[in-house]
Amino acid sequence: MDMEKPHKKLHCIEVCLTPKLFSEIQTHENYIVVLVDILRATTSICAAFNSGVKTILPVSTLDEARAMKEKGFLVASEQDGKKLDFADFGNSAFNFSREAIDGKTLVYCTTNGTRALEIAKKAEKIAMGAFINLTALTSWLIDEEKNVVILCSGWKNKFCLEDTIFAGALTEKLIQSGDFTTQCDSAAAALDLWRLARPDILKYIEKAAHRHRLKKLELDDVIPYSFSIDATQVVPVYMGGEIFDTQLKK
Amino acid sequence: MDMEKPHKKLHCIEVCLTPKLFSEIQTHENYIVVLVDILRATTSICAAFNSGVKTILPVSTLDEARAMKEKGFLVASEQDGKKLDFADFGNSAFNFSREAIDGKTLVYCTTNGTRALEIAKKAEKIAMGAFINLTALTSWLIDEEKNVVILCSGWKNKFCLEDTIFAGALTEKLIQSGDFTTQCDSAAAALDLWRLARPDILKYIEKAAHRHRLKKLELDDVIPYSFSIDATQVVPVYMGGEIFDTQLKK
Numbered sequence: 199m200d201m202e203k204p205h206k207k208l209h210c211i212e213v214c215l216t217p218k219l220f221s222e223i224q225t226h227e228n229y230i231v232v233l234v235d236i237l238r239a240t241t242s243i244c245a246a247f248n249s250g251v252k253t254i255l256p257v258s259t260l261d262e263a264r265a266m267k268e269k270g271f272l273v274a275s276e277q278d279g280k281k282l283d284f285a286d287f288g289n290s291a292f293n294f295s296r297e298a299i300d301g302k303t304l305v306y307c308t309t310n311g312t313r314a315l316e317i318a319k320k321a322e323k324i325a326m327g328a329f330i331n332l333t334a335l336t337s338w339l340i341d342e343e344k345n346v347v348i349l350c351s352g353w354k355n356k357f358c359l360e361d362t363i364f365a366g367a368l369t370e371k372l373i374q375s376g377d378f379t380t381q382c383d384s385a386a387a388a389l390d391l392w393r394l395a396r397p398d399i400l401k402y403i404e405k406a407a408h409r410h411r412l413k414k415l416e417l418d419d420v421i422p423y424s425f426s427i428d429a430t431q432v433v434p435v436y437m438g439g440e441i442f443d444t445q446l447k448k
Numbered sequence: 449m450d451m452e453k454p455h456k457k458l459h460c461i462e463v464c465l466t467p468k469l470f471s472e473i474q475t476h477e478n479y480i481v482v483l484v485d486i487l488r489a490t491t492s493i494c495a496a497f498n499s500g501v502k503t504i505l506p507v508s509t510l511d512e513a514r515a516m517k518e519k520g521f522l523v524a525s526e527q528d529g530k531k532l533d534f535a536d537f538g539n540s541a542f543n544f545s546r547e548a549i550d551g552k553t554l555v556y557c558t559t560n561g562t563r564a565l566e567i568a569k570k571a572e573k574i575a576m577g578a579f580i581n582l583t584a585l586t587s588w589l590i591d592e593e594k595n596v597v598i599l600c601s602g603w604k605n606k607f608c609l610e611d612t613i614f615a616g617a618l619t620e621k622l623i624q625s626g627d628f629t630t631q632c633d634s635a636a637a638a639l640d641l642w643r644l645a646r647p648d649i650l651k652y653i654e655k656a657a658h659r660h661r662l663k664k665l666e667l668d669d670v671i672p673y674s675f676s677i678d679a680t681q682v683v684p685v686y687m688g689g690e691i692f693d694t695q696l697k698k
Contacts, residue, residue: 222605357634384607
């Protein structure tokens with residue numbers, strides 16, 4: 199009689215290319231959402247935790263952000279990529295220096311990221327995914343032993359390349375772990391686009407429409423950092439209204 | 449003084465990866481929608497015109513389809529890929545032989561395609577795009593001199609690979625004509641995926657989730673035909689409630 203390995207139950211990966219498609223996902227239980235907004239929210243949130251921020255309170259409207267500022271919180275808030283007057287920071291990753299935020303609580307309002315957090319509320323947990331925490335996030339997801347839905351924020355509900363190639367990079371690492379599988383066309387496409395992009399990510403992303411918008415706003419200094427794989431070891435997770443770094447609780 | 453060519457005004461290409469994203473398109477005027485549903489509606493509609501059908505009346509509900517059958521029309525109608533009992537045909541391209549439909553009017557009801565027709569109603573014209581009419585469609589679009597929105601039907605509102613690679617193939621041919629440009633991330637992604645798929649489309653499409661669904665329904669005999677580039681010279685266009693072949697009016 200042959201010795202057979204027991205079949206391991208693999209967890210599923212599904213990629214959602216824009217928040218508007220989240221209502222169509224096929225993964226309905228026991229899942230973690232990985233939120234992705236590479237050129238803004240999720241990279242910046244990882245950068246903030248890397249600079250020692252204690253916790254981040256996401257808010258979805260400017261009124262809430264303004265009210266929190268009046269209560270004395272540090273506030274990051276932008277509209278169409280520009281810092282708003284009342285706020286302490288815009289949401290470029292470079293705003294969050296250790297001097298400015300170490301040990302503090304930060305209120306964070308964005309046009310893209312927080313809307314996606316609202317949409318993904320049914321997930322058991324929502325983790326922040328970015329190239330700068332790719333490996334740390336992968337290890338955490340493997341330990342969690344749940345299905346994974348990768349939710350790309352896109353740009354104003356439209357598909358964007360930079361979030362999609364990150365979805366491909368994360369899908370690849372999860373599948374390589376041997377614990378995950380996927381039957382999702384969006385994941386297959388993301389994987390293919392990531393493999394095309396990987397040899398020279400910055401060159402590949404040149405064609406992304408969003409990048410051109412940032413360039414116009416003179417915010418493109420943050421782009422090389424946004425694609426610096428594993429520049430941090432943080433895994434920020436949203437639970438119960440706040441974001442904290444799971445790596446600090448170990 | 450140098451002789452300078454006058455700058456030609458290029459028309460824009462935008463790709464919409466699923467009907468659910470159509471409300472987000474940035475092209476708002478002077479555009480033609482190319483509807484794409486490779487493994488069903490648009491390939492089948494091209495095949496029907498290639499077999500001599502005179503006109504196709506698309507309907508969006510089974511009740512309408514049944515009512516038209518009672519009025520004596522030939523009716524194609526399926527649900528989840530299976531022909532319905534009351535109908536004359538399912539919507540596999542192979543149903544539409546010349547003996548069955550030459551010179552006739554066909555009522556066509558599908559779960560995907562007709563819903564997309566409804567969504568795209570604001571376009572000046574809606575053309576049916578498929579690999580089997582790629583070159584004829586491209587020539588017609590060049591002659592029309594309008595912007596082009598390529599609307600992928602997807603599968604139940606989700607992204608699907610086969611429609612996306614067709615969007616890439618059409619984008620490539622339109623750009624090669626010198627009359628079109630694109631600034632759309634979805635078009636850039638579709639183009640890249642098409643270039644990966646082209647050397648062996650059938651092998652590439654093996655991974656498409658939809659293909660696996662067809663295989664289960666034993667309908668996958670139609671797949672090689674669905675990727676037979678330029679098997680027909682028809683350009684079916686929807687205007688005023690009916691679809692006709694523009695190539696016959698010349």
